[in-house]
Amino acid sequence: MLLDEAPAVATVGLDLFAEALREQAVAVTPVLWRPPLAGTEDALAAIAADPQVADANAEASRRLTMSRPKLVGIATAADALGLGRGEFLHAGPPISWADASGPVRGALIGALIYEGLAATFEEAERLAPSVSLAPCHGRGAVGPMAGVVSASMPVFVVHDDVFGTTAYSTLNEGLGKVLRFGAYGPEVIERLRWLQAVLAPRLADTLQRHGPVDLTSILAQSLQMGDEGHNRNRAGTSLFIREIVADLVEIDAPSAEIAASLRFINGNDHFLLNLVMAAGKAAADAARDIAGSTMVVAMARNGTDFGIQTSGTGDDWFTGPCGVPEGLYLSGFGPEDANPDLGDSTITETVGLGGFAMAAAPAIVRFIGGTVADALETTQRMYEITLAEHPLYQVPALSFRGTPAGIDVTLVVRTAVLPVVNTGIAGREPGIGQVGAGIVSPPASVFVDAVNALAARAGALASR
Amino acid sequence: MLLDEAPAVATVGLDLFAEALREQAVAVTPVLWRPPLAGTEDALAAIAADPQVADANAEASRRLTMSRPKLVGIATAADALGLGRGEFLHAGPPISWADASGPVRGALIGALIYEGLAATFEEAERLAPSVSLAPCHGRGAVGPMAGVVSASMPVFVVHDDVFGTTAYSTLNEGLGKVLRFGAYGPEVIERLRWLQAVLAPRLADTLQRHGPVDLTSILAQSLQMGDEGHNRNRAGTSLFIREIVADLVEIDAPSAEIAASLRFINGNDHFLLNLVMAAGKAAADAARDIAGSTMVVAMARNGTDFGIQTSGTGDDWFTGPCGVPEGLYLSGFGPEDANPDLGDSTITETVGLGGFAMAAAPAIVRFIGGTVADALETTQRMYEITLAEHPLYQVPALSFRGTPAGIDVTLVVRTAVLPVVNTGIAGREPGIGQVGAGIVSPPASVFVDAVNALAARAGALASR
Numbered sequence: 016m017l018l019d020e021a022p023a024v025a026t027v028g029l030d031l032f033a034e035a036l037r038e039q040a041v042a043v044t045p046v047l048w049r050p051p052l053a054g055t056e057d058a059l060a061a062i063a064a065d066p067q068v069a070d071a072n073a074e075a076s077r078r079l080t081m082s083r084p085k086l087v088g089i090a091t092a093a094d095a096l097g098l099g100r101g102e103f104l105h106a107g108p109p110i111s112w113a114d115a116s117g118p119v120r121g122a123l124i125g126a127l128i129y130e131g132l133a134a135t136f137e138e139a140e141r142l143a144p145s146v147s148l149a150p151c152h153g154r155g156a157v158g159p160m161a162g163v164v165s166a167s168m169p170v171f172v173v174h175d176d177v178f179g180t181t182a183y184s185t186l187n188e189g190l191g192k193v194l195r196f197g198a199y200g201p202e203v204i205e206r207l208r209w210l211q212a213v214l215a216p217r218l219a220d221t222l223q224r225h226g227p228v229d230l231t232s233i234l235a236q237s238l239q240m241g242d243e244g245h246n247r248n249r250a251g252t253s254l255f256i257r258e259i260v261a262d263l264v265e266i267d268a269p270s271a272e273i274a275a276s277l278r279f280i281n282g283n284d285h286f287l288l289n290l291v292m293a294a295g296k297a298a299a300d301a302a303r304d305i306a307g308s309t310m311v312v313a314m315a316r317n318g319t320d321f322g323i324q325t326s327g328t329g330d331d332w333f334t335g336p337c338g339v340p341e342g343l344y345l346s347g348f349g350p351e352d353a354n355p356d357l358g359d360s361t362i363t364e365t366v367g368l369g370g371f372a373m374a375a376a377p378a379i380v381r382f383i384g385g386t387v388a389d390a391l392e393t394t395q396r397m398y399e400i401t402l403a404e405h406p407l408y409q410v411p412a413l414s415f416r417g418t419p420a421g422i423d424v425t426l427v428v429r430t431a432v433l434p435v436v437n438t439g440i441a442g443r444e445p446g447i448g449q450v451g452a453g454i455v456s457p458p459a460s461v462f463v464d465a466v467n468a469l470a471a472r473a474g475a476l477a478s479r
Numbered sequence: 480m481l482l483d484e485a486p487a488v489a490t491v492g493l494d495l496f497a498e499a500l501r502e503q504a505v506a507v508t509p510v511l512w513r514p515p516l517a518g519t520e521d522a523l524a525a526i527a528a529d530p531q532v533a534d535a536n537a538e539a540s541r542r543l544t545m546s547r548p549k550l551v552g553i554a555t556a557a558d559a560l561g562l563g564r565g566e567f568l569h570a571g572p573p574i575s576w577a578d579a580s581g582p583v584r585g586a587l588i589g590a591l592i593y594e595g596l597a598a599t600f601e602e603a604e605r606l607a608p609s610v611s612l613a614p615c616h617g618r619g620a621v622g623p624m625a626g627v628v629s630a631s632m633p634v635f636v637v638h639d640d641v642f643g644t645t646a647y648s649t650l651n652e653g654l655g656k657v658l659r660f661g662a663y664g665p666e667v668i669e670r671l672r673w674l675q676a677v678l679a680p681r682l683a684d685t686l687q688r689h690g691p692v693d694l695t696s697i698l699a700q701s702l703q704m705g706d707e708g709h710n711r712n713r714a715g716t717s718l719f720i721r722e723i724v725a726d727l728v729e730i731d732a733p734s735a736e737i738a739a740s741l742r743f744i745n746g747n748d749h750f751l752l753n754l755v756m757a758a759g760k761a762a763a764d765a766a767r768d769i770a771g772s773t774m775v776v777a778m779a780r781n782g783t784d785f786g787i788q789t790s791g792t793g794d795d796w797f798t799g800p801c802g803v804p805e806g807l808y809l810s811g812f813g814p815e816d817a818n819p820d821l822g823d824s825t826i827t828e829t830v831g832l833g834g835f836a837m838a839a840a841p842a843i844v845r846f847i848g849g850t851v852a853d854a855l856e857t858t859q860r861m862y863e864i865t866l867a868e869h870p871l872y873q874v875p876a877l878s879f880r881g882t883p884a885g886i887d888v889t890l891v892v893r894t895a896v897l898p899v900v901n902t903g904i905a906g907r908e909p910g911i912g913q914v915g916a917g918i919v920s921p922p923a924s925v926f927v928d929a930v931n932a933l934a935a936r937a938g939a940l941a942s943r
Contacts, residue, residue, distance in 0.1 A: 239842040240705040240714050250704050253717035257745050260724060264738040274728040281721050377875035378703040387878050411841035412876060414851050
């Protein structure tokens with residue numbers, strides 16, 4: 016065949032083709048493309064043929080991005096979640112003691128001691144295999160890392176007036192040796208008791224004076240100030256303090272307790288994280304249970320399995336093995352100390368924050384590794400697998416484009432682009448605490464399983 | 480002439496040459512270049528021939544960037560600056576009442592009423608032409624906008640341990656109708672009296688409990704959080720509150736006063752500005768009076784004239800007419816309401832903040848206009864006229880490159896690139912207040928005059 020002009024060649028897939036052409040001095044434009052994940056062609060076709068999907072996803076997107084969660088109060092987990100004294104919640108999809116990793120075991124042991132159900136490590140370890148264990152997500156709650164919640168713990172109450180959802184999270188304990196990273200020593204228990212006896216009631220009184228705290232507004236501002244809402248919450252924590260501090264000063268409490276409460280919050284730039292998570296849970300729950308919607312409404316890890324839930328598949332979990340984050344380690348630790356990925360904090364990525372908003376937080380690369388260009392590129396890549404752009408969570412460096420929000424499992428399966436999660440790394444042994452921070456993705460199989468389940472539901476509907 | 484290869488053509492200056500070549504299908508690389516400002520060739524040659532300049536500028540750069548100013552206390556202007564009851568300071572280079580613009584006149588009238596020297600506007604206006612007027616800079620102080628300081632006003636005391644400089648600034652009054660923008664109504668005077676009676680003594684007690692506040696550290700962090708230190712100080716103000724709040728709670732004062740103080744600071748994202756300015760003044764003063772140095776150590780505007788001082792020319796001011804900033808106006812105002820450029824806040828640009836750090840603050844474009852790309856480009860252009868990169872003031876979006884710091888008047892004259900100032904806009908009539916915010920540059924002539932004065936000193940030295 017003879018051509019009138021020089022050919023324009025675009026290559027897809029293997030580099031081999033592009034290289035062979037380049038060696039023959041042909042200009043080549045390589046295009047990034049991968050085939051859909053294996054074994055999903057029929058399922059994708061079934062979903063594509065389902066007429067309700069487009070409207071379902073539009074509604075799920077509207078709900079996810081129009082939710083306006085507010086912190087309205089503080090309650091005990093017993094009252095708010097109906098947790099009995101021997102019942103415990105954990106992060107991620109369901110897991111038994113037998114399958115639980117070190118930090119989850121450590122946190123459960125700590126919680127048993129905190130609840131007064133065991134006096135020693137040994138006693139708690141004997142008791143632990145028989146306690147009632149369930150995922151936070153099933154009770155409207157979210158917990159960072161191990162995510163262990165027990166009856167006496169105070170929880171934030173976050174409510175969304177727009178869609179009527181309510182979500183809960185524990186108070187962030189700070190850094191270092193803390194329960195959520197699997198530490199259970201006396202200083203951990205003492206801190207939990209102080210949260211319960213001092214900080215929680217003082218904050219509850221403050222909220223009563225102040226009224227609801229608009230978390231969407233704080234988050235929208237914090238993204239203009241270098242936060243991404245998961246691994247960097249320095250600006251958001253600062254804005255939260257500014258929002259409540261004058262009312263905190265005016266509650267009826269000794270000034271030493273008020274000062275101690277402020278020093279505690281001030282000492283922890285992640286204090287806002289648990290509130291971001293509860294706000295994310297309230298928004299994601301608003302988008303649940305829309306028949307046909309292929310949107311992810313929960314991503315969560317229990318340190319053994321990574322699980323996702325979609326709007327169109329109810330409370331079913333699609334799970335696969337957790338990866339180990341790649342990132343930077345605290346002094347004295349390395350990859351051999353790392354537990355597999357852990358925590359409900361991936362609710363932030365579920366709603367367009369965290370890894371999805373990294374372009375707003377270039378300074379995060381000092382904490383998790385990589386370059387500023389990587390941070391920008393990560394956010395841009397996430398637009399390929401999301402249904403919406405968040406109208407209020409905007410990225411200055413992308414000329415105020417809204418963050419990519421609402422992961423579509425069919426887009427993940429079609430593009431083989433996996434969600435990027437920006438997370439802390441727990442030590443694998445119980446009692447160690449945090450060892451680093453980095454980047455991780457869910458296993459691809461969970462999206463394949465979700466797509467197949469959605470296709471089965473679409474098929475069931477079609478054949479009715 | 481015959482060439483073996485296709486010519487590589489770079490064009491400089493007029494587009495005409497590039498266009499003519501392009502029409503002949505010649506590949507052209509246009510290079511941005513302008514001739515030095517007119518009438519400076521001899522002076523630039525004289526300075527280039529002066530062997531002390533390089534070392535002098537290295538020392539000035541070291542001092543400017545290694546200064547570590549801390550807020551150490553609060554005093555009255557009478558005590559700290561030796562101001563008598565009938566003496567008043569103002570922003571910018573020297574000016575008389577006769578030449579003063581509306582906002583400076585308005586602020587002076589307000590200060591006369593505040594000091595009890597006049598009871599009414601009319602009385603103050605009669606008295607004003609005869610009062611003693613001098614620039615803040617001459618007393619180690621800096622004032623935003625009109626910059627009027629009178630004896631009873633409280634001032635921040637900022638000290639640099641490294642080089643021993645001390646600088647002063649008034650407390651920021653907030654936004655809207657405030658003295659620094661030329662407003663003088665009863666609410667302005669009442670607020671100034673509250674600052675004197677309540678906020679200043681409470682902050683003074685707080686600082687005594689807390690110890691010095693490291694302003695360099697707050698600024699370094701705030702640049703990772705979307706501030707540029709001049710027109711955007713939201714993060715820095717937040718970090719300042721976090722730094723002092725626990726000690727503020729523990730001073731011996733009624734909780735209503737503590738809460739009112741917090742509400743006042745909280746209500747004003749520019750609260751930190753005056754501290755940034757005093758920190759800038761302390762750093763710039765550390766770089767003063769180094770024989771041969773061509774570095775700018777002060778840029779300041781009095782609403783009529785823009786003045787600069789260089790390290791090598793002592794207390795001489797080089798002045799020219801102020802421009803009017805281009806930017807965005809508050810609702811109800813437009814360019815016809817704008818006063819020419821005003822205030823000592825250009826000390827921020829002098830030390831590598833403000834317009835020079837705009838790339839750190841993409842969200843600023845929502846306040847002053849332009850695009851995020853403009854903000855990045857502005858900082859990058861400023862490297863052409865500066866001697867150093869600030870080791871602690873880093874820009875995440877430029878992969879943590881230090882901000883351009885230490886303007887060299889010879890580089891300004893050689894490149895014709897003018898410093899970019901990021902500033903508020905005052906109403907031109909006394910009593911109006913702020914009308915907008917935008918971008919402005921000094922008149923080119925002040926750099927020409929400074930270069931000629933430096934050349935004369937270099938010549939005098941050479942001929943000795």
